[in-house]
Amino acid sequence: MADSTGAQAPKPSSSVKLVLLGEAAVGKSSLVMRFVNNDFQENKEPTIGAAFLTQKCNLPTRTIKFEIWDTAGQERFASLAPMYYRNAQAALVVYDITKASSLTKAQHWVAELQRQASPGIVIALVGNKFDLANPSSSSAAEGEGEEGEEGEGDARKIPAATAKAYADEEALLFFETSAKTGMNVAEVFTAIANAIPETSLKGPRGAAGQSGRQQEESRVNLTGPRDNVGAKEGCAC
């Protein structure tokens, strides 16, 4: 955004603002930590507010510098979300494959993004905590849903097929990941980087069309503190 600088890399480089959304405790921060630091922390404490991190992603033809907004999942922060997804070119909507309610929440986020975010936003639906699923049933398409206490092997509550069908319907990228093992984490970000249309990428000095408008918007935001913020939400409930 405002501080997006073209890196002195040989390849063209551009910044992409990406936001992570999803229910609390689905593993948003863990995904980011795996992507940025290639690290994993068991029992991570909940994020407060939002964290801002950056990470480069090298594609064959260009370098994408992700500016990642890792938001807190608790409901009281929901009213702040627009601030983070406004002007975002990509969103990672995360759910927990072992928790049915988290997919519902993810679907709400997708709907909100489609309604309110930039029109060209690339959305990826990500089912995290794959490591908790039983390997054999992971690809199985039967939607028998609740497995209950079938031993420690499988805590999966959301069949991959269900989520995949939904993602296809809404034209979302879809991955199942494990921040714990690292499975598919880099792939998600690479896929997003590839899916970002060339035209919406900002070069070192701002670029064509939509992104130019975006930049202007953000510049206004910086100098005029309270322009389009609208009614302030004092209440976080």
Place this chain on the structure above:
Amino acid sequence: MSASKDSEAEPLRPEDTLTDTPIATEDQDEAISGEASGEITPPPLPPRPRMTVAHRGSRSSLRSLRPSTGTGRPPLQGKATTALSLGDVHTLSHGATLHEVHSSAASRQASATAGYNVSRSGSDIDDTASLRSFAPALEVSADLESILGEVIPDREGLAWKPTASPSDSEKRAEAAIFSDDEVFERTFAHEFDELEQIKEDGSNELSVLSEWKSKLKHFLILSSAGKPIWSRHGDDRLITNYIGVVQTIISFYQGAKDMLKGFTAGESRFVVLSKGPLNLVAISRLGESDSQLRTQLESLYMQILSTLTLPSMEKMFSNRPSTDLRRPLQGTETLLSALADGFTRGSPSTLLSALECLKMRKSHRQVVNNTLLSKRRPGLLYGLIVASGRLVSVVRPKKHSLHPGDLHLIFNMLFEAGSVKAGGGENWIPLCLPGFNNTGYLYMYVSFLNLDKASKEVTERPSTSDGPGDEVAILLISADRESFYEMREMRNELVEQLEKNGSIRIIRIAVKQGRSSCADIVPGTLIKHFLYKSRGNVQFIMPSYEPHFSTLIAKRRLHTLYAHLNSTLHARPTAPKIHHETSTTYTAIAWSTPLFELYAIAPSSTPRTAMAVAANAIVTYVRRNEDRVFIIGGAVF
């Protein structure tokens, strides 16, 4: 243990310090010589008899000087056999010494003339010295130690403590600042362990319950409708019954229009704080006073407000009195627990309602302040640089100061709870600072600096640890939720400039150095630890916990003692200005003036005069270094 208060006449006169006159004026020469002789010749005892003489008959404070003689006499006699038998060993070769021991042990007040004679005898000092060098040869010093530690009241302790070579006695004095209490140690060691989950079949319910009951400290927060909101230990299933009982008790008194403030059950003190729709309960077996526990509850309450703001919380409850507050508070349990654990470990900041600063030269701090000011953006409300809970610099608007309670919440979030730090990167955190304004949110930009160059990634830290603590954070607080990028630019420029003008290096050195030791602050002192609070600056200074109080348990004991001293000093309606007390293992002094509060702790062998001298020395040190140890005013715009 015997304690004594003397609120009327006392050698330490607070007013004197205001006018730069050293305290203990009459005894000053003696006290200084006592201190000097304490440094040069090992025995700290010599001045004592003379002082007694000086006070004899003319001062009512004699009693407080000799705590055990007046008040502790009956127990003394009960245990005198041990003392005598030990004394008898000496009698074999040291009759004169025995005489000294006896007179100091039992008969000083009764026959002051005897004491007078002894002190005038001239050979007194030599005798004491010989006693000192003689005792180790008995090879019963270990026995002596335990006997003295447990049974014999203070004065024998005084007589016997110095009976080893200086280094030995030094070591033992350290070990003995607190007497051993294995039960406490064992309990406290498990204080922060998480409880097991109760199994489905309830088979381990009893063991979990006894684990829960063994915790020394509990905090419960419930709504006035009786819904559980948060508890430090135990899940819902475990605490529901207790919540119900507590709620019943509280509402019984509320019904009678007579608010319940606290009660004692067995060894536990229950303190209740009712705040609008919330009831907060602290249950402590750590010997804290009601007002201290209430302060802790206030802090937990502020943490809840910090998450919700007051109007929004009140709205929830007025819409639905049976609101389950756990949902809106989701995710902040760790912050509440970190706060609670901080209190259980012992928090001087909360005890004193004050902040601690990183010690820095005035000119260096000025540079940091000016850099902050010069990089300030219009959206900035407060800017802070904080090194592991200690303030380095503050920039603030002229009309707003910072509330220590608010800062404590922020520091707790950043340095005790791990979430912000562990995430790495930068953070943008909406929060309400109740002391500043409990009706709205502010937005806080947080970035941790890697002092050893940015090459290394910000490493993670375990949650709620008391780790090495060399983290430095830059906090930029704005009222504008959209100003993240503005604050971020400010931070980048700020860090660049601080790097350029050498401030980062200075901060790094100061952080690495840590707190000064007692010996650095008052050379040659027997004081093992102290707290000094400047009332005007709402800041405090303390020396390093090392080496005497490095363990969690030693720290807890130390803070228990401070809490006790603090409550004595703030006792109503008769708050003493000076409080001096001696136990078998320590001597402590608490001193309150309009300018400061001072608490200091030394081994029990430390004579009162030496305590007075040391207290004065600390005050002088702080006065001399005021610009370094405190932030005075800060950078204001």
